Amino acid sequence: xxxxxxxxxxxxxxxxxxxxxxxxxxxxxxxxxxxxxxxxxxxxxxxxxxxxxxxxxxxxxxxxxxxxxxxxxxxxxxxxxxxxxxxxxxxxxxxxxxxxxxxxxxxxxxxxxxxxxxxxxxxxxxxxxxxxxxxxxxxxxxxxxxxxxxxxxxxxxxxxxxxxxxxxxxxxxxxxxxxxxxxxxxxxxxxxxxxxxxxxxxxxxxxxxxxxxxxxxxxxxxxxxxxxxxxxxxxxxxxxxxxxxxxxxxxxxxxxxxxxxxxxxxxxxxxxxxxxxxxxxxxxxxxxxxxxxxxxxxxxxxxxxxxxxxxxxxxxxxxxxxxxxxxxxxxxxxxxxxxxxxxxxxxxxxxxxxxxxxxxxxxxxxxxxxxxxxxxxxxxxxxxxxxxxxxxxxxxxxxxxxxxxxxxxxxxxxxxxxxxxxxxxxxxxxxxxxxxxxxxxxxxxxxxxxxxxxxxxxxxxxxxxxxxxxxxxxxxxxxxxxxxxxxxxxxxxxxxxxxxxxxxxxxxxxxxxxxxxxxxx
Ligand SMILES: *[C@@H]1O[C@H](CO)[C@@H](O)[C@H](O)[C@H]1NC(C)=O
Ligand SMILES: *[C@@H]1O[C@H](CO)[C@@H](O)[C@H](O)[C@H]1NC(C)=O
Ligand SMILES: *[C@@H]1O[C@H](CO)[C@@H](O)[C@H](O)[C@H]1NC(C)=O
Ligand SMILES: *[C@@H]1O[C@H](CO)[C@@H](O)[C@H](O)[C@H]1NC(C)=O
Ligand SMILES: *[C@@H]1O[C@H](CO)[C@@H](O)[C@H](O)[C@H]1NC(C)=O
Ligand SMILES: *[C@@H]1O[C@H](CO)[C@@H](O)[C@H](O)[C@H]1NC(C)=O
Ligand SMILES: *[C@@H]1O[C@H](CO)[C@@H](O)[C@H](O)[C@H]1NC(C)=O
Numbered sequence: 001x002x003x004x005x006x007x008x009x010x011x012x013x014x015x016x017x018x019x020x021x022x023x024x025x026x027x028x029x030x031x032x033x034x035x036x037x038x039x040x041x042x043x044x045x046x047x048x049x050x051x052x053x054x055x056x057x058x059x060x061x062x063x064x065x066x067x068x069x070x071x072x073x074x075x076x077x078x079x080x081x082x083x084x085x086x087x088x089x090x091x092x093x094x095x096x097x098x099x100x101x102x103x104x105x106x107x108x109x110x111x112x113x114x115x116x117x118x119x120x121x122x123x124x125x126x127x128x129x130x131x132x133x134x135x136x137x138x139x140x141x142x143x144x145x146x147x148x149x150x151x152x153x154x155x156x157x158x159x160x161x162x163x164x165x166x167x168x169x170x171x172x173x174x175x176x177x178x179x180x181x182x183x184x185x186x187x188x189x190x191x192x193x194x195x196x197x198x199x200x201x202x203x204x205x206x207x208x209x210x211x212x213x214x215x216x217x218x219x220x221x222x223x224x225x226x227x228x229x230x231x232x233x234x235x236x237x238x239x240x241x242x243x244x245x246x247x248x249x250x251x252x253x254x255x256x257x258x259x260x261x262x263x264x265x266x267x268x269x270x271x272x273x274x275x276x277x278x279x280x281x282x283x284x285x286x287x288x289x290x291x292x293x294x295x296x297x298x299x300x301x302x303x304x305x306x307x308x309x310x311x312x313x314x315x316x317x318x319x320x321x322x323x324x325x326x327x328x329x330x331x332x333x334x335x336x337x338x339x340x341x342x343x344x345x346x347x348x349x350x351x352x353x354x355x356x357x358x359x360x361x362x363x364x365x366x367x368x369x370x371x372x373x374x375x376x377x378x379x380x381x382x383x384x385x386x387x388x389x390x391x392x393x394x395x396x397x398x399x400x401x402x403x404x405x406x407x408x409x410x411x412x413x414x415x416x417x418x419x420x421x422x423x424x425x426x427x428x429x430x431x432x433x434x435x436x437x438x439x440x441x442x443x444x445x446x447x448x449x450x451x452x453x454x455x456x457x458x459x460x461x462x463x464x465x466x467x468x469x470x471x472x473x474x475x476x477x478x479x480x481x482x483x484x485x486x487x488x489x490x491x492x493x494x495x496x497x498x499x500x501x502x503x504x505x506x507x508x509x510x511x512x513x514x515x516x517x518x519x520x521x
Pocket of ligand 7 (some may be wrong): 398
């Protein structure tokens with residue numbers, strides 16, 4: 001029975017454990033380790049195949065899969081691909097003890113440089129190999145690993161006639177969507193125009209933001225411990241994680257509430273851009289009617305379509321039942337003439353895939369977020385101002401921009417509160433809101449200064465104008481925000497204080513400061 005090799009196998013893990021422990025101890029170097037030294041040590045605490053260096057194909061493939069063309073060009077000293085929470089724990093311990101800077105990438109959809117990748121002075125933890133999924137608690141909960149995309153999650157849930165409050169674009173990744181910083185793998189970079197939807201679920205009007213539907217986080221804390229945070233255990237951390245970004249630890253599993261769902265009415269509606277004012281008027285009424293029926297969501301995207309050299313309105317739409325134009329929510333929509341529509345009774349996967357195909361990655365990009373009281377004139381004025389600002393650049397190759405409007409109604413805010421609340425600081429008094437996403441795309445690095453400058457110009461004009469008109473709302477939605485935007489401050493001083501106290505409790509020595517990217521407290 002006990003052959004020599006079986007004995008060797010049996011003691012192997014013990015011997016490995018001892019050397020792993022010594023590698024995980026603090027190095028004697030007072031300045032900490034160089035990024036190369038960090039990577040060399042990482043090979044000792046993981047399987048060496050999990051540490052990828054710049055000369056490997058796998059490293060290049062991971063780099064190429066970032067949504068942002070600029071992030072794809074950052075070259076970390078190495079990329080590590082943990083396969084479970086224990087691997088993540090070892091990497092975090094090694095990094096925090098030795099002052100190794102790192103970034104974390106779940107799906108890589110975040111738009112700004114350094115949000116989920118890092119340069120040669122650090123390494124990147126790529127969660128793409130963490131793809132477990134299972135139903136728990138009599139199918140009331142689905143446990144999802146952060147390397148999955150929503151397409152995988154919906155594909156798993158559909159046969160059970162279940163759904164959860166995940167992304168509307170199926171290629172978006174789980175980790176960033178729920179923590180701030182949507183994540184997505186690229187399908188193609190060749191579409192004629194580039195449009196974005198995401199962050200808010202088709203279930204959100206009834207059940208709140210995606211993060212309001214997480215019932216438990218499994219998280220690796222600064223000291224490497226793997227713990228749960230939920231309503232009854234570490235409820236302070238549970239609350240903070242709903243807007244946590246990169247401040248508290250690396251989430252290795254999200255347990256989310258499930259909801260029954262079979263057929264829906266969904267697809268896309270396309271309109272002539274000159275109908276913008278009519279459509280925004282319609283959206284104000286639609287947002288009010290969401291209080292009567294929260295089962296539908298439409299989000300018009302007014303985008304420059306380079307192929308046609310004109311703007312176009314693309315409106316992804318879904319109603320969570322097998323009924324076309326349900327009244328009263330959709331009253332009046334049929335009076336607005338479409339150019340084309342793909343509305344049909346189908347399943348949700350088919351709609352989220354369609355949206356994903358309309359929003360490829362690979363460009364250099366800038367996004368920003370803005371919220372204001374539901375209002376028909378301001379969106380159209382932002383479009384006109386944006387056209388004035390971007391028009392001089394629109395003849396350049398691969399250059400476009402889009403204005404996406406999404407309703408957040410009082411019912412959605414109340415739903416979030418009912419599910420335990422989050423740090424966003426929204427309340428009934430905010431009333432019905434429009435959430436704006438501006439997204440700008442180009443591919444030539446020589447255009448960076450122009451395009452980033454133009455984006456800042458539109459951000460300033462839109463914010464100032466919303467304030468002048470008494471429509472401004474302080475909420476900045478993290479998933480769409482630019483790194484220059486004060487996202488956490490927008491949650492309000494009380495919530496920021498509370499988040500900081502949670503941070504002090506779970507990372508008293510600030511060990512996680514070596515984690516770069518995201519929005520920091
Ligand atoms: C640190 O220094 C001590 C004493 O000089 C030595 O025993 C130990 O092996 C060193 N540790 C590392 C990780 O280099
Ligand atoms: C940690 O590394 C940073 C550079 O990433 C450096 O500025 C800092 O001084 C280092 N801190 C310590 C305690 O070694
Ligand atoms: C299991 O699901 C039920 C019904 O949603 C819920 O009330 C209960 O809290 C859940 N239990 C756990 C441990 O998640
Ligand atoms: C909350 O965390 C505790 C402690 O880890 C765990 O026993 C419990 O099952 C968790 N609750 C949920 C709903 O996951
Ligand atoms: C949109 O309407 C304008 C004005 O009626 C017209 O000139 C233009 O061709 C239309 N565009 C499309 C794509 O139908
Ligand atoms: C969803 O609908 C698409 C298109 O009709 C179909 O190909 C796919 O099999 C359906 N998926 C499920 C899980 O029913
Ligand atoms: C436009 O985009 C395509 C596809 O990404 C790329 O091959 C081409 O080089 C880009 N053109 C310029 C001028 O950047």
